[in-house]
Amino acid sequence: PNSQYEITRRRVENGIKEWWYFSNSELKKLKNDTNNASPDFSSSINKIMTLGLEHARSLLHDINFLSEADGYAKWREREAESLSNIVQERLKYLQNPSDCANAKKLICNINKGCGYGCQIHHLVYCSIVAYGTQRTLILNSKGWIYNKAGWETIFKPVSDTCTDPGGASVKEWSEHPDAQVVNLTIIDYVQPKPKFIPPAVPKDLVLRLARLHGDPVIWWIGQFLKYLLRPQEATEKLLNDATKKMNFAKPVVGIHVRRTDKIGTEASFHSIEEYMTAVEDYYDALDMSEDNVRRVYIASDDPTVITEAREKYPNYEILGDPKISSSAAVETRYTEDSLKGIISDIHFLSQSDYLVCTFSSQVCRLAYEIMQTKYPDASARFRSLDNIFYYGGQDSYYHVTVVPHKAEDPNEIDLKVGDLVDVSQNYWNGYSKGRNMRTLKLGLFPSFKIKNSIKSVTFPTYSEINK
Ligand code: GDP
DSSP states (O other): OOHHHHHHHHHHHHHHHHHHHHHHHHHHHHHHOGGGOOHHHHHHHHHHHHHHHHHHHHHHHHHHHHHHHTSOHHHHHHHHHHHHHHHHHHHHHHHSOSOGGGSOEEEEESOOSSOHHHHHHHHHHHHHHHHHTTOEEEEEOTTBTTBTTOGGGTBOOSOSSOOOOOOSOEEETTTOTTSSEEEOOOTTTOSSOOTTSTTEEEHHHHHHHHHHOSSHHHHHHHHHHHHHTOBOHHHHHHHHHHHHHHTOOSSOEEEEEOOGGGBTTTBOOOOHHHHHHHHHHHHHHHTTTSOOOOEEEEEESOTHHHHHHHHHOTTSEEEOOHHHHHHTSGGGSSSHHHHHHHHHHHHHHHTSSEEEEOTTSHHHHHHHHHHTTTSSOOTTSEEESSOOOOOTTOOOOOEEEOSOBOOOSTTBOOBOTTOEEEEEEEOSSSEEEEEETTTOOEEEEEGGGEEOOOEEEOOOOOGGGGO
């Protein structure tokens, strides 16, 4: 298919959702306005809300069907597989150099002082820089805070043949980024900043990615996770056993509720009802065509969430293990048991059809990234109750204005076609917040007036592989 066709099809799908978020939120305001208390008015509003929602769902259903009826579904599957094979082969090649003693290397220490999601993101950043600089990644994971014995007890080694960190010269990235062996510090402090860090995607793949995927950088990150998180047999068995034990099946919506130490420091509290409203929405839309079992998988660091959900939503099949959540408490978080729990939670979240969570948490962003490896394009399969997606420490990244906007009140900002916008939030009510990089003004604007942009950077193309 032509790229413009694929991009427009996704834009229409997104536009229908945004249009409905806008209408629904404005109608709610009218309904709650006491000046409009007359019963006739109320009943008209209710009718627009009910039928409007049905109409929006029907449109989404049709546009979804279009992506099957256009005959490109097979192509999407094959294209995703072909692109993934290219990246996986390159990673395997890079990680297993024929002459380890003389290979260029990049050393990465897993023990960044933070949680599992954050540490895995640190590792992904290291691997992306390794790929960008054609260095073999050497993972230092001895004394890993989650498992003292190290990475290889859980996941396959990042290299089968080259694990010796030695070389003729070993230097810090900040001093000698050209030395044979380079130590890479965390993304938050790295100087000079490697040009390869997200949201960069490789130029040699960008056209294909832009056509296939709604948000190519997430696909790209997903490919590194696919390579890094290859489970050891025991880990695979743990996940398979858990799948059977709980009767994990589709359809299923993954819910991640991040509480404990995150609340009040890096995120706000969200009630189970807020998550379930988004879940209900998902299932109501799905049930346009047939009745489905309403199933959710709940992951949380707060064990009361699962019990509360089971009490409040008896018509739902609620999967999830409060014991896992208990082990995620701050006091027991950095233990082998807790590690198994978080690996298993992230696994099931990433296996779901749709994710409802807070993107302020690295746990959910990680699950969402892994999810991209299970579908040709899973970029629209989520609902975040707070932030839009981002990669911690990412380079500046702008959306592009496609429809001009004139501010209607002091909270809004003007946009001209082509203006770059640094988006900080989507309120899922038709509006987003961001800074116009031309005027430097920060404020609200209708979400449909901008589009995603892709930052492509020249990475090595590993053309020697197929010679
Ligand atoms: P963030 O703090 O939420 O951005 O994510 P991090 O992964 O960096 O740190 C949070 C840590 O808390 C995780 O790595 C887990 O150890 C624990 N945790 C948070 N949420 C969950 C959950 O849903 N399930 C489990 N098992 N552990 C969790």
